[in-house]
Amino acid sequence: xxxxxxxxxxxxxxxxxxxxxxxxxxxxxxxxxxxxxxxxxxxxxxxxxxxxxxxxxxxxxxxxxxxxxxxxxxxxxxxxxxxxxxxxxxxxxxxxxxxxxxxxxxxxxxxxxxxxxxxxxxxxxxxxxxxxxxxxxxxxxxxxxxxxxxxxxxxxxxxxxxxxxxxxxxxxxxxxxxxxxxxxxxxxxxxxxxxxxxxxxxxxxxxxxxxxxxxxxxxxxxxxxxxxxxxxxxxxxxxxxxxxxxxxxxxxxxxxxxxxxxxxxxxxxxxxxxxxxxxxxxxxxxxxxxxxxxxxxxxxxxxxxxxxxxxxxxxxxxxxxxxxxxxxxxxxxxxxxxxxxxxxxxxxxxxxxxxxxxxxxxxxxxxxxxxxxxxxxxxxxxxxxxxxxxxxxxxxxxxxxxxxxxxxxxxxxxxxxx
Numbered sequence: 564x565x566x567x568x569x570x571x572x573x574x575x576x577x578x579x580x581x582x583x584x585x586x587x588x589x590x591x592x593x594x595x596x597x598x599x600x601x602x603x604x605x606x607x608x609x610x611x612x613x614x615x616x617x618x619x620x621x622x623x624x625x626x627x628x629x630x631x632x633x634x635x636x637x638x639x640x641x642x643x644x645x646x647x648x649x650x651x652x653x654x655x656x657x658x659x660x661x662x663x664x665x666x667x668x669x670x671x672x673x674x675x676x677x678x679x680x681x682x683x684x685x686x687x688x689x690x691x692x693x694x695x696x697x698x699x700x701x702x703x704x705x706x707x708x709x710x711x712x713x714x715x716x717x718x719x720x721x722x723x724x725x726x727x728x729x730x731x732x733x734x735x736x737x738x739x740x741x742x743x744x745x746x747x748x749x750x751x752x753x754x755x756x757x758x759x760x761x762x763x764x765x766x767x768x769x770x771x772x773x774x775x776x777x778x779x780x781x782x783x784x785x786x787x788x789x790x791x792x793x794x795x796x797x798x799x800x801x802x803x804x805x806x807x808x809x810x811x812x813x814x815x816x817x818x819x820x821x822x823x824x825x826x827x828x829x830x831x832x833x834x835x836x837x838x839x840x841x842x843x844x845x846x847x848x849x850x851x852x853x854x855x856x857x858x859x860x861x862x863x864x865x866x867x868x869x870x871x872x873x874x875x876x877x878x879x880x881x882x883x884x885x886x887x888x889x890x891x892x893x894x895x896x897x898x899x900x901x902x903x904x905x906x907x908x909x910x911x912x913x914x915x916x917x918x919x920x921x922x923x924x925x926x927x928x929x930x931x932x933x934x935x936x937x938x939x940x941x942x943x944x945x946x947x948x949x950x951x952x953x954x955x956x957x958x959x960x961x962x963x964x965x966x967x968x969x970x971x972x973x974x975x976x977x978x979x980x981x
Contacts, residue, residue: 600804601828603679603718603771605868610946611938611975612679612720613672613962614873615708617954618663619684619701620724622735623884625954627916629659630888638888640685641738645696653698660704666711668952668963673715675966676975680717681872681948682708683724683777685737686756692727697737709769718771720808720872720948721760727752731780734887742783750792758799765803772830773800774808774872781812790822797826806830806868816858820866830945831865832872835937838880844894844908848929851878852936856981859940871941873950875960876930876970881911882957916956919968930959931970936980938972943981 603610617625621640630637632655637643644652672680684705687697705721712719725736728743743749757775764770775796779789793809800807808830811819816833823829835858837843837851846854862869879894880886891897892915896907913921922930941947949962958964965971972978 601771601806602768602804603806605806605830605945608678609942610679610870610948611676612681612946612948613677613952614681614683614722614948614950615664616683616951618660619682619688619705620735620737623888624882624957625951626659626663627883627955629655630884635889639734639737639739640687641696644698649696649698652696653700656698657700660701664708664952666714669708669711669715669717671963672952673717675971675973678717679720679771679946679948680708680712680952681720681722681774683722683735685725686723686727686753687725687737689723689759690752690756692752706764709764709767713767713769717769719767719769720772720774720806721764721770722774722777722808722872723753723757723760724777726756726776726779730776730784731778732783733778736777739887742780744779745784745788745792750788753792754795754799757796761800761803761805765800765805770805772806772808773803774810774832775800776810778810778834779812781814784812786812786814794826797823797829801826801828808832808872810834810872816861816869817865823867829867831867831869833862833869834873835871835941836874836877838877838885838894841893841905841908844879846878848878848932851933852980855933855937855940859937859943859981862941862944865944869944871937871944871947874937874941874947875950876934876965877957877959878929878933879909879911879914879959881914882954882960883916885957914957914959917958918956919958919961919964919970922958922968927968927970930965932980934965934970935972935978938975938978939981942978 621643623630634646637646688701691697709719726744727749728746729736729738730744732740732742760773775793789812797807807828811833819831837854880892881894890900892911893905894908895911896905898905951960953963954961
């Protein structure tokens with residue numbers, strides 16, 4: 564435990580809690596769960612949010628047109644910048660950053676009842692590392708977006724979505740492939756990026772939360788190292804007026820209840836998708852709904868504020884390149900990765916590349932009921948943030964169009980199903 568980063572009050576609190584052993588008086592746990600200095604009333608008001616995915620961290624399935632205009636080796640932001648070179652990559656990304664999300668989007672979000680946005684950004688945009696091909700500029704647009712959100716009374720969670728070395732090997736970490744985060748000085752570099760976000764933006768009136776890291780792949784990492792990273796990250800953010808958000812690292816939604824005693828203002832982020840394994844894909848709508856309801860119930864038993872920081876209306880993995888550029892879908896049997904394939908479950912017609920307006924009647928009603936049930940499930944706990952606000956051609960994941968098409972409850976408080 565690295566106390567050098569902690570406030571003296573925090574150290575005293577940890578020492579006090581240690582004196583109680585594992586059995587913490589309920590009043591003390593309640594005290595350390597809440598912080599009057601936060602900018603959003605977690606625990607008393609539900610988080611109802613959207614992710615601004617694909618804006619500052621490229622993902623092939625969110626903006627396939629950006630990738631279709633590049634050679635086939637371009638599978639993530641790293642290879643995008645490396646292949647195109649800094650000049651051309653910068654030109655294309657500046658055009659994207661300036662148009663993908665605008666101030667008008669925040670006004671529309673507000674009209675739909677959204678009270679928070681989660682904004683993913685990579686370390687390379689905050690604290691670039693010499694020798695890497697990434698280009699700069701996204702961090703300036705992040706600053707603009709905070710003012711846009713504040714103008715609408717919307718709070719912001721700044722989400723460090725990619726760490727040096729990649730914390731999960733996903734394309735949305737910036738670099739697809741090996742998981743090398745925690746090697747060499749990558750953790751120190753991650754803290755450098757987080758501390759800059761804190762210093763630059765934690766005091767902004769819109770910034771209600773900072774997420775230490777998106778989706779570290781716990782099963783492939785030393786979890787003691789991950790927990791220490793979280794503890795040190797909490798120490799650096801303690802007292803900064805933000806909810807200190809951490810992902811469950813795929814360890815399970817209830818796996819963090821014995822960790823974090825005395826570390827107030829913690830917010831647990833868990834992601835709930837039912838599309839990335841064949842068992843989930845074979846479920847019918849009633850099973851999808853009951854699974855979501857059960858998950859929401861499990862969230863509600865945690866001793867920390869807990870939100871579903873990513874989820875969607877999808878019951879298939881049909882969206883073009885959802886599993887990576889050039890990779891097919893498990894649902895229609897076209898998935899093939901590292902010699903592992905999938906068997907046909909159903910057709911991806913209308914969902915591989917399409918619009919909400921183009922959905923068939925069965926898909927329309929199933930997605931509508933699934934979204935409503937998930938909202939009611941996650942609000943058993945502390946709320947939700949849908950992935951994502953918009954995309955080019957994946958209707959099950961397009962919150963803006965799903966609302967316009969009548970598939971998202973309005974008002975959001977009218978959601979039911981669990």
